[in-house]
Amino acid sequence: MTTYRFAITGLRHHDFANRLDELYDKAMGKRMSISIEHDNPGEMDAVIVYWGRCFVGYVRSGTDREKACSLILSSGRGAMFGKIVEVDRDHRVLWMEIVTDVEPQTVCLPSVCPFANWDYDDKILPLSPQEVQVHTMLNCLEMVIEAGEPWNSEMEEWLSAVEENLWCAISCETTQQIIRIIEMMTNAPNHPQYKTGKDRLQQALDHMGSPEVRRLQCQKIFANAESNDMLQLLCYYGDRAEDAVASLPSGFVMMFLRDGESAMGKLWYMHYPRKKIRAIMSLLAMKVHMMKNEKKPLERSIPQQWLANWTKEQHSKMATAVITKCVSDFELQHTSPQVYNELQSLQQATRPHIDYHVNTNTYIENQTIKQQ
Numbered sequence: 001m002t003t004y005r006f007a008i009t010g011l012r013h014h015d016f017a018n019r020l021d022e023l024y025d026k027a028m029g030k031r032m033s034i035s036i037e038h039d040n041p042g043e044m045d046a047v048i049v050y051w052g053r054c055f056v057g058y059v060r061s062g063t064d065r066e067k068a069c070s071l072i073l074s075s076g077r078g079a080m081f082g083k084i085v086e087v088d089r090d091h092r093v094l095w096m097e098i099v100t101d102v103e104p105q106t107v108c109l110p111s112v113c114p115f116a117n118w119d120y121d122d123k124i125l126p127l128s129p130q131e132v133q134v135h136t137m138l139n140c141l142e143m144v145i146e147a148g149e150p151w152n153s154e155m156e157e158w159l160s161a162v163e164e165n166l167w168c169a170i171s172c173e174t175t176q177q178i179i180r181i182i183e184m185m186t187n188a189p190n191h192p193q194y195k196t197g198k199d200r201l202q203q204a205l206d207h208m209g210s211p212e213v214r215r216l217q218c219q220k221i222f223a224n225a226e227s228n229d230m231l232q233l234l235c236y237y238g239d240r241a242e243d244a245v246a247s248l249p250s251g252f253v254m255m256f257l258r259d260g261e262s263a264m265g266k267l268w269y270m271h272y273p274r275k276k277i278r279a280i281m282s283l284l285a286m287k288v289h290m291m292k293n294e295k296k297p298l299e300r301s302i303p304q305q306w307l308a309n310w311t312k313e314q315h316s317k318m319a320t321a322v323i324t325k326c327v328s329d330f331e332l333q334h335t336s337p338q339v340y341n342e343l344q345s346l347q348q349a350t351r352p353h354i355d356y357h358v359n360t361n362t363y364i365e366n367q368t369i370k371q372q
Contacts, residue, residue: 001101006064008049008094010057027084027094035079035136036072045069050136053161070104079139120247123236124282125229130165137161138177145184151193159197163204167213171274178205209268218260224285245287
């Protein structure tokens, strides 16, 4: 076994930005995980450090980072564990040691966007912080369960993070890893406390095919369409943006614009590789952004029947405001008069007066409520 020592920096810029003293007081002797942040915009070999689900900082650039990155890649895992052995308050640095039999090797980093069995290979949106966290927490769970450690508060923290954010980590690799972890927990007879964790993990996986998750994924695509990351992506593509979007199968794009929930459900059950899923969702967001800029109506991009059913269950002015906005934005009176009439009949006698900002999807509810 060999001991490797690394400096962790950037402590004041992340989850402990306003509570460094807490970090300094509690970090000594604690176990932290390192993983490669492949989508770091500046450095492909950036090594991110987590304490539980908290983003602590990065392994210091230079020789430390190169060696840490090499160890992770050589291990064949997505993350490795280390222990904090020194706290340097004056220089805002934590020192970590990793004891392992893995030998660092020169390994080429994978490209950001190679898609198996697909001819698209270019820039896509970066990973969200929630997705990065899910992958790291699953790697941590897998390692400690494989080591046969008893269930503890640290594992509880990792599992909670997975439960909360699994909806955004749709991929074949994620599914396979969860199934593998569940099997490991099932075959650990000396640790009956794993049963609850195993059941929760299975429930989280089963929930991935639910309408609630599909709606969240649709909302994420629409949010990505208006994000700063999307603007940067469009600047990169320039005149090639239309060609990038056109690389998506037209039938799937039409399905998404007509019924986003069904499209995301189909994507989930196909169990595509992670990078292919990310490419599809990035290009869908780009398509939505282009259509909004061209003022093309997205009349079918949300499930209309769900909208009607949801309104029936609500008895609030806010629900009325949502319906009013949807009717305005999606021009249902022209594209789907039957749905439009149904929604109109569902509105309450009291309706909030809505002011719309030009060229945005935001609205302000006036203090004065118009009485019908």
